Amino acid sequence: MSKIAVFGANGTIGSRIVREALNRGHQVTAVVRDPAKITEQHPSLTVVKGDVLEPVSVRAAATGQDVLVSAVGGGDGPGHLATIEPAARSLVTGLRELGDQAPRLIAVGGAGSLRTPDGKQVWDAPGLPDWLLQIMHAHGDALDYYRTVSDLAWTSLSPAAMIETGERTGHYRTSLEELVAADDGTSHITAEDYAVAVLDEIEQPQHLGERFACGY
Numbered sequence: 001m002s003k004i005a006v007f008g009a010n011g012t013i014g015s016r017i018v019r020e021a022l023n024r025g026h027q028v029t030a031v032v033r034d035p036a037k038i039t040e041q042h043p044s045l046t047v048v049k050g051d052v053l054e055p056v057s058v059r060a061a062a063t064g065q066d067v068l069v070s071a072v073g074g075g076d077g078p079g080h081l082a083t084i085e086p087a088a089r090s091l092v093t094g095l096r097e098l099g100d101q102a103p104r105l106i107a108v109g110g111a112g113s114l115r116t117p118d119g120k121q122v123w124d125a126p127g128l129p130d131w132l133l134q135i136m137h138a139h140g141d142a143l144d145y146y147r148t149v150s151d152l153a154w155t156s157l158s159p160a161a162m163i164e165t166g167e168r169t170g171h172y173r174t175s176l177e178e179l180v181a182a183d184d185g186t187s188h189i190t191a192e193d194y195a196v197a198v199l200d201e202i203e204q205p206q207h208l209g210e211r212f213a214c215g216y
C-alpha cells in the first residue's frame with residue numbers, strides 16, 4: 001500500500017487515477033481547490049484543499065506521502081499557459097523543500113511532443129488549431145523543465161493523442177518518445193486505462209527521471 005496525493009483529483013483524468021488507486025488498496029489524498037467538488041466517500045480517501053500553483057500547498061500536500069500525482073489542466077486553451085508549466089515549477093519547488101523526504105512525482109503530460117513515424121512531432125501536423133497547439137507546447141515546456149531536474153524522482157506520462165472516458169481494459173502499450181498508435185495510425189486510450197498505467201508505474205517504477213507514453 002502506498003500513500004498517494006493527487007492534484008486535479010476532481011478532473012477527468014485525475015478522478016480515474018483516484019478510483020484506480022482506491023481500487024488497488026492505496027491510501028489516497030485528493031488535493032483540490034474546492035473540496036465540495038469531491039462527492040465520493042471511501043474509507044481510504046482524504047480530501048484536502050490545495051492549489052498546485054502555490055509551492056506551500058505542494059509541500060503541505062506532499063508531506064508524508066509516497067507519491068504525488070499531478071493531473072492538473074487549464075481547460076481548453078489559454079488557461080493551460082497559466083497552469084501547466086507554472087505548475088511544474090511549483091511542484092518541484094514545493095517538493096524540494098522536503099529534501100530527502102520528498103515523495104516521487106508523477107505528472108500527467110501531453111502527447112504533442114511525441115514523435116510520429118515521419119520523424120516529426122505530433123504538434124507539427126498541419127491544421128492543428130491554435131488552442132490545441134498552446135496546450136501541446138505548454139506540456140512541452142513543462143517536460144523540458146522536468147528534464148532539468150535531477151534531484152527529484154519525477155516521471156511524466158504522456159497519453160495517446162486521444163484520451164477519453166470509457167472502458168477499463170487493463171491493457172495498453174508504452175513507448176518513451178514515440179506516439180503509441182495503432183496500425184491504422186489512430187492513437188487513443190481511455191482515461192481508465194491511462195490510470196492503470198499510472199498505478200502500474202507507481203507500483204513498479206520503471207521510468208524514474210524520464211517521460212514515457214501510453215496508448216493502445
Ligand SMILES: NC(=O)c1ccc[n+]([C@@H]2O[C@H](COP(=O)([O-])OP(=O)(O)OC[C@H]3O[C@@H](n4cnc5c(N)ncnc54)[C@H](OP(=O)(O)O)[C@@H]3O)[C@@H](O)[C@H]2O)c1
Nearest residue numbers: 008010011012013033051052053071072073110111160161
Ligand atoms: N492527448 C493529450 O495529450 C491530452 C489529452 C487530454 C488531457 N491531457 C492533459 O491531461 C491533464 C488533465 O486533463 P483533464 O482532461 O483531466 O482535465 P480537467 O478535467 O479539466 O481537470 C483539470 C484539473 O486540474 C485542476 N486544477 C487546475 N488548476 C489547478 C490549480 N491551480 N490547483 C489545483 N488544481 C488545479 C482542476 O481543478 P478545478 O476543478 O478546481 O478547476 C481539475 O481538477 C491536462 O494537463 C491536459 O492537458 C492531455
